[in-house]
Amino acid sequence: MAVIDVNGLSKVFRAKTKEPGLRGSVRALLRPTYTELGAVKGISFAVEAGELLAFIGRNGAGKSTTIKMLTGILNPTAGTAQVLGLVPWESRRQLAYTIGSVFGQKSQLWYHLPALDSFRLLGSIYEIPHRDLAKRLDAVVELFELAEFIKTPVRKLSLGQRMRCEIAASILHRPQVIFLDEPTIGLDVVAKLKIRELIKRLNEEENTTIFLTSHDAGDIEQLCKRVIVINHGEIILDTSTSYLRHNYLTTRIVNVKFAEPCPGLRLSNAEILKHTEKGVKFRINTRSTSIEDVLGELFAQADTADISVEEPAMEEVIRDIYRRPAGEGEQDAVS
Amino acid sequence: MQLVSGGALRKYVRIAEISFTNRVVYLADHFASSIFLILILFIFSQLWKTVLGPSGEIAGLDSTAMLWYMLFTETIALSIPRAHYLVSEEVKSGDVAYKLIRPYSYILYYFAAYCGEFAVRAATNLSVGAAFAYLTMGPLTVNWGKFGWVLLGFALATSINFLVCFCVALLAFWLEETRPYFWILNKMTFIFGGLLVPVEAYPEGLRRISYLLPLRYSFSAPARLVVDFDYSLLWQMLAGQLVWTVLLAALAAVMFRKGVRRVHVHGG
Amino acid sequence: MFTEAKRAVRFVFQYFSANLQSAMEYRGAFLSQVVFMFINNLMLLFFWWVLFTQIETLNGWSFEHVMLLYAVASGAYACQALLFGGSFTLSRAIAEGRLDFYLALPKPVLLHVLISRSAASAWGDLVFSLAIFALTAAPSPGLLLAFLILIFAGGVVMTSFAVLANSLSFWLGQSEQLADELIEALLTFSLYPEGIFSAATRFVLYTVIPAGFVSYLPVRILTDFTLVHVVLMILFALGLALLARLVFYLGLKRYESGNLVVINATE
Numbered sequence: 026m027a028v029i030d031v032n033g034l035s036k037v038f039r040a041k042t043k044e045p046g047l048r049g050s051v052r053a054l055l056r057p058t059y060t061e062l063g064a065v066k067g068i069s070f071a072v073e074a075g076e077l078l079a080f081i082g083r084n085g086a087g088k089s090t091t092i093k094m095l096t097g098i099l100n101p102t103a104g105t106a107q108v109l110g111l112v113p114w115e116s117r118r119q120l121a122y123t124i125g126s127v128f129g130q131k132s133q134l135w136y137h138l139p140a141l142d143s144f145r146l147l148g149s150i151y152e153i154p155h156r157d158l159a160k161r162l163d164a165v166v167e168l169f170e171l172a173e174f175i176k177t178p179v180r181k182l183s184l185g186q187r188m189r190c191e192i193a194a195s196i197l198h199r200p201q202v203i204f205l206d207e208p209t210i211g212l213d214v215v216a217k218l219k220i221r222e223l224i225k226r227l228n229e230e231e232n233t234t235i236f237l238t239s240h241d242a243g244d245i246e247q248l249c250k251r252v253i254v255i256n257h258g259e260i261i262l263d264t265s266t267s268y269l270r271h272n273y274l275t276t277r278i279v280n281v282k283f284a285e286p287c288p289g290l291r292l293s294n295a296e297i298l299k300h301t302e303k304g305v306k307f308r309i310n311t312r313s314t315s316i317e318d319v320l321g322e323l324f325a326q327a328d329t330a331d332i333s334v335e336e337p338a339m340e341e342v343i344r345d346i347y348r349r350p351a352g353e354g355e356q357d358a359v360s
Numbered sequence: 361m362q363l364v365s366g367g368a369l370r371k372y373v374r375i376a377e378i379s380f381t382n383r384v385v386y387l388a389d390h391f392a393s394s395i396f397l398i399l400i401l402f403i404f405s406q407l408w409k410t411v412l413g414p415s416g417e418i419a420g421l422d423s424t425a426m427l428w429y430m431l432f433t434e435t436i437a438l439s440i441p442r443a444h445y446l447v448s449e450e451v452k453s454g455d456v457a458y459k460l461i462r463p464y465s466y467i468l469y470y471f472a473a474y475c476g477e478f479a480v481r482a483a484t485n486l487s488v489g490a491a492f493a494y495l496t497m498g499p500l501t502v503n504w505g506k507f508g509w510v511l512l513g514f515a516l517a518t519s520i521n522f523l524v525c526f527c528v529a530l531l532a533f534w535l536e537e538t539r540p541y542f543w544i545l546n547k548m549t550f551i552f553g554g555l556l557v558p559v560e561a562y563p564e565g566l567r568r569i570s571y572l573l574p575l576r577y578s579f580s581a582p583a584r585l586v587v588d589f590d591y592s593l594l595w596q597m598l599a600g601q602l603v604w605t606v607l608l609a610a611l612a613a614v615m616f617r618k619g620v621r622r623v624h625v626h627g628g
Numbered sequence: 629m630f631t632e633a634k635r636a637v638r639f640v641f642q643y644f645s646a647n648l649q650s651a652m653e654y655r656g657a658f659l660s661q662v663v664f665m666f667i668n669n670l671m672l673l674f675f676w677w678v679l680f681t682q683i684e685t686l687n688g689w690s691f692e693h694v695m696l697l698y699a700v701a702s703g704a705y706a707c708q709a710l711l712f713g714g715s716f717t718l719s720r721a722i723a724e725g726r727l728d729f730y731l732a733l734p735k736p737v738l739l740h741v742l743i744s745r746s747a748a749s750a751w752g753d754l755v756f757s758l759a760i761f762a763l764t765a766a767p768s769p770g771l772l773l774a775f776l777i778l779i780f781a782g783g784v785v786m787t788s789f790a791v792l793a794n795s796l797s798f799w800l801g802q803s804e805q806l807a808d809e810l811i812e813a814l815l816t817f818s819l820y821p822e823g824i825f826s827a828a829t830r831f832v833l834y835t836v837i838p839a840g841f842v843s844y845l846p847v848r849i850l851t852d853f854t855l856v857h858v859v860l861m862i863l864f865a866l867g868l869a870l871l872a873r874l875v876f877y878l879g880l881k882r883y884e885s886g887n888l889v890v891i892n893a894t895e
Contacts, residue, residue: 098457100624114624121463131458135378137385142378149374150464178385395809399816407824411683418682543664547671556675563681 027107028202028234029072029095034104036065036090064090066258067104074201077228077235079249079266081343087258088238092204095236096126109201122151125200127208132179132187133194139176140190144197151198161197168230169193169223185216189223196227203227205237209244217241221248242339254346262346273342275312278335279319281305287327295319371464372472379476390481394488397434401489404430404556405496419561424497425587426557431489432583433555436517439481443474444525444542451532457623467526467612474522503589513582513594516601520578523608530612533619548573554580574604639735640743644711647746658748665752666759669702672819673760687823694821695764696850700779701818701843703757707783708790709750712742715787718794719807727883738876742787771850778846781865785841788865788872789814795872798879810837818842841865 039059065087072078082088093099095108097117106113111120127133134143141162148158166172169189174182182190188208195203208224209217225248228235239245245252245266252269254262262269278298286302294314295307305327309319316334323329383390408423416422421429447470450456459466493500528545532538549555551566553575559567570576581597651658673695680691708715721727721741730737730744761767761775793810796803817839822830834840841864849857 093457096461098460098624117461118463121461124461126458126461128458131455133462135382137382138378142381146371146374146378149371150462152368152371152463392805396812399813403816403820403824406826406829407820410824411679411686540660540664547667550671551674557678561682562678 027071028074029070029106029108029236031071031095031106032069032104033067034065034069034091034094034106035063035067035102036087036094036099037102038062038064063258065094065101065255068255068258068260069104070253070260070263072234072236074234075228075232076251077225077249078237079245079252080236080238080255081240081245081252082238082255083240083347086255088255089206091255092206092236092238096120096124096204122198123201125195125198125203126206127188127191127195127204128206132191134179134187134190136180137178139178140171140182140194141175143179143190144175144194147194147197153198158197161199165193165197168226183216185212185219188212188216188220192220192223192227196231196233199231200233202234202236205235207239208237209239209241217243218247224248242343245343246339254343256347269342273346275310276337277309277311277316278337279307279309279316280333280335281307281323281327281329282331284328284330290323290326292319292322372468375464375469375472376476376479379473380479381476383477383480387480387484390484391488393438394485397431397438397485397489398492400434401427401431401492402496405493419558421558421584421588424500427493427497428500428587429558429583430556431486431493432586433553433579435482435485435489436514436521436579436583437549437553437555439478439485440521440525441474441477441481443470443477444529447526447529448532448538451530451619452536452538454623456620460620460623467616470526471519471522475518478518500587502586506589506594509594510582510586510589513585513597513601516598516605517578517582519605520574520601520608523605523612524574524578527608527612527615530615530619533615533622549575549579552576553578558584560584571600574600574608577601577604636736636739639739640711643743644746647713647748651746651748658751661749662752662755665749666756669698669753669756673698686821689821689823692764693847693851695760697821697843697847698819699757699760699764699775700782700846700850701815702753703761703775703779704782704786704818704842704846705815706750706754706757707780708786709747710754711746711783712787712790713745713747713750714742715790715794716747716811717745718742718791719797719804722794722797722879722883723802723804727880731884737880738791738873742791774853775850778849778861781861782842782846784865784869785838786811786814786818788868789838791872791876792868795875795879798882813837814839814842838864838868841868 039061068087068091080088080091090099094101095106095113097113097115097120100114108120109123113120133147134140135146144162144165145158148155148162153161166175169192171189171193174186175190179187179190192203192205192208205224209220212220221244224235224237227233237244237249249266251265252262253260279295282304283302287305288302290297290300290305292307295309297305297307299306307319309316320332405427408426412418412423412426414423418426447456450459456466459469462469524545525542528538528541531541535541552559552570552573554562554570559570559576559580562570570580577597577600581593581600585593585597676691676694679686680694714721718741727737727741730740733740757779761772767775790807790811793807796807800806814837817833817837822833822840822844825833830840833844841861845857845861849861
């Protein structure tokens with residue numbers, strides 16, 4: 026059963042336009058003119074129970090507008106959506122008991138108090154019976170490894186510890202779906218790895234559906250089984266992470282060290298990035314060319330000491346996706 | 361809109377509790393800020409002694425009663441939490457939207473938090489101020505038998521003050537800057553709340569205006585009731601407080617609903 | 629000596645006009661600040677107006693006297709805030725290690741810090757002061773001149789007191805709160821007629837918290853002129869300024885020698 030079902034969802038913002046100067050201000054007041062801004066343009070997708078999905082896009086692509094509509098904060102201009110069988114913007118309060126959400130830096134924790142106090146308060150807010158809450162707290166503390174710092178005032182925690190508490194706070198009421206908006210933003214590498222591990226554990230052990238937005242390619246690569254890419258309000262890609270890896274990671278960078286310099290080297294189907302006396306670096310597109318062919322050509326001309334082949338980072342893949350034309354007919358030149 | 365259902369009341373009590381605990385962290389700061397209260401109480405203790413002497417009265421209050429009166433109005437005024445600035449900020453930045461997806465009423469959430477914080481501030485101001493007033497002017501004769509009525513008056517006064525501040529804060533849905541309005545509210549409180557002298561001492565015209573505004577019922581009237589208990593004042597105050605609580609609550613609810621609709625349509 | 633004084637005055641006015649010009653860049657905000665401050669002060673007078681509907685005089689003080697008191701006190705405050713606005717935040721400058729900047733410059737450190745800031749809203753206080761003065765006294769040019777000299781002297785007293793209060797930071801470390809409370813106390817006492825205070829309190833108000841020299845004595849001079857009072861006023865202002873200067877530079881020695889634990893310096 027789909028826990029999130031979105032059909033043709035659109036959101037158009039109307040922004041007042043104002044000409045500069047006082048006269049402009051007066052005119053804007055008397056006869057306002059509006060420009061319409063399509064933030065989300067008829068997107069459709071479905072998420073099954075237990076999925077771990079990354080919803081990615083750049084700033085202003087429509088990510089947070091979508092997440093706001095799915096949690097019931099914003100009303101859409103057109104289209105339908107159901108989360109756990111409810112229309113979010115009609116049954117916001119009812120939905121609140123069954124979903125969880127963490128929005129970047131908008132904390133649910135009380136700054137001067139230990140996280141445990143905030144957890145107990147959230148227990149009351151979500152109306153969790155007293156005895157259940159104690160058990161649930163134990164389970165969450167164990168799952169997220171919070172025992173060490175749960176009694177420390179939040180202001181004294183590191184950013185990574187705080188985020189762990191933040192996510193823990195949002196799952197106390199056993200939500201079936203959880204929306205995580207940029208959960209790893211601003212964290213150092215070690216803290217990021219920890220958060221990813223915990224999110225994965227949450228998904229596996231409690232079978233919670235996780236809807237995650239991120240800028241960080243690492244989040245997608247290491248965490249998610251499926252990725253939806255949104256650009257200029259439209260979904261430009263909706264696929265599994267492994268498919269993305271195999272079909273979009275089609276370029277390889279080859280690094281070659283020469284045993285002897287080879288100044289006259291010519292490679293017919295590779296793009297040479299760097300060529301010195303010591304070696305050569307080139308890029309191959311594996312969709313049109315096989316690595317073997319290019320290497321054959323190389324061996325015929327040069328005496329090599331060492332060869333290494335790198336895959337491009339997910340970061341680059343995603344940058345590459347943005348560069349492609351979106352949808353039908355829309356040609357967005359993105360630099 | 362269903363605000364409170366059965367056992368759901370418990371969550372608001374918990375919010376007030378935790379807001380109280382959160383402020384206790386600042387207890388030392390609160391005591392330090394009582395210095396200002398002491399300063400003006402000192403000045404006014406000397407002022408009333410000089411002006412009224414041992415037997416003079418203003419609006420039926422002698423010098424001791426005047427000082428205790430001011431202690432109570434100032435305690436209310438100085439203990440008002442800064443939470444409404446936060447509401448104003450949240451509304452302006454659109455962060456109010458993120459609070460909407462939590463299973464509680466936004467207004468009641470802030471009311472509960474407000475009460476918790478007010479309790480901490482009022483307790484420190486009142487204890488410091490009362491000790492000072494006792495030492496300089498002597499004890500206040502409290503009619504303990506009527507104390508329940510006085511407490512009720514203060515509780516309703518707190519709700520009115522919360523609602524007034526909350527409504528001004530909600531102006532942020534429509535206005536870019538709410539600070540000037542808080543400032544005006546502050547000045548109106550000074551005059552029509554009767555912070556220094558009971559509004560009964562005002563010239564006729566001003567007194568009438570103050571009777572028509574909520575501020576008299578949330579500052580002057582309850583403070584006066586402590587120092588000079590009187591049944592006709594009590595009934596008049598309670599009637600005024602109830603009317604204003606209902607009116608302001610309705611206004612806050614309507615403003616909030618209209619404002620939130622803008623958020624739903626226009627986004628954060 | 630004379631040219632040095634002239635140079636100092638020019639220095640003060642250079643800063644003053646630069647501060648004013650930058651305030652004027654935001655004309656709307658500037659004007660509303662001024663208007664708000666004006667109304668704010670008017671509100672304080674409201675209490676006295678109500679009180680004087682109930683009583684005739686207060687130990688010889690009438691409502692006109694109280695108005696004159698407000699004109700003098702807010703005028704003195706305006707002088708402090710407009711010309712020597714840095715005096716309010718001096719202890720923060722000390723605690724945050726911002727004095728280094730001034731130490732590296734060729735101008736006198738204390739004067740430079742004092743005039744580096746100017747509170748635009750204090751224009752409202754000045755306008756209020758002059759308006760109330762015009763309302764109370766029958767303003768002759770001579771009286772106006774006396775008024776201006778007296779509010780300047782009062783401003784010097786307030787500034788010197790603020791410097792002394794803030795210099796506590798040199799010895800006590802982080803004590804901004806204490807300094808703020810003391811400065812606030814001086815201003816508050818300056819706004820109440822001395823007639824309401826007991827003899828012991830009055831003694832304090834002419835010494836430790838010199839509100840007497842900010843407003844009580846100037847009011848007495850304006851209503852009942854005696855040369856002795858004028859001389860007393862000027863000597864006190866001058867003496868307190870010299871004392872403040874002495875204490876500040878004593879403290880500065882500690883600052884320069886690094887004896888002072890500078891808190892927050894790196895944050």
